[in-house]
């Protein structure tokens with residue numbers, strides 16, 4: 001993504017899924033034969049799939065299937081015992097969260113990781129940390145360049161606040177907001193990193209239908225307007241089928257399906273896994 005001011009391809013955005021499909025590019029992220037275990041627990045077994053630039057790629061599967069673990073491998077929180085990660089063709093034997101962030105990967109968390117006592121504005125500002133060049137001391141002393149830098153960062157943050165329509169709560173401590181809005185702030189914090197790839201771990205969990213519709217709209221808008229590639233974990237099948245370009249299905253740490261929503265929906269192994277699950 002080259003900046004939040006960009007409103008490229010707005011017309012393509014109006015075409016919905018068909019418009020997006022035309023914009024999907026080359027493979028940006030390629031996961032090859034990933035295996036991850038915790039002691040005796042095999043969280044992921046020999047998982048391979050790729051993500052193309054500008055697509056919305058969903059990861060679905062029953063509880064404990066390994067979905068969050070997969071995101072943690074992608075952004076370097078966990079190092080798999082086997083497999084390779086290629087980001088734009090470059091191989092990373094070991095990814096770590098800082099390097100992932102520097103390479104343009106941002107994420108939201110299944111359990112919110114916001115500072116509850118801090119305002120909406122300041123929480124989203126934390127997403128800018130990595131991009132702040134001026135040191136903390138310079139910031140504190142309000143030296144010229146640092147001050148200018150802070151103004152530029154604030155502008156990006158204010159644009160995100162407008163984009164997510166949360167102006168009314170800019171100064172409100174996040175802990176006082178309803179859950180659905182907190183999730184939106186968490187998305188804002190990730191967007192503040194201006195990521196090329198955005199990893200979303202159940203962004204709609206615990207939301208009512210209206211909140212889910214809103215969140216779906218914001219995810220589609222991020223994808224359309226900024227061209228951000230999105231990897232999305234979601235339990236709500238309606239949402240997944242509506243907004244994703246391709247879906248990978250995990251079950252007990254194994255990949256049991258991969259394809260368009262229609263292909264996945266008619267895959268017997270996927271149907272079996274879901275009939276046996278509680279949702």
Ligand SMILES: Nc1ncnc2c1ncn2[C@@H]1O[C@H](COP(=O)(O)OP(=O)(O)OP(=O)(O)O)[C@@H](O)[C@H]1O
Nearest residue numbers: 038041042043061062063064065066067068069070
């Ligand atoms: N840090 C960890 N230490 C030990 N085991 C872990 C750890 N993280 C995940 N696991 C185990 O790995 C397996 C996959 O867990 P993971 O959280 O990736 O599943 P999930 O698909 O995200 O599930 P959910 O839908 O409930 O969020 C589970 O058996 C889980 O208990």
Ligand SMILES: [Mg+2]
Nearest residue numbers: 067068069110
């Ligand atoms: Mg999970």
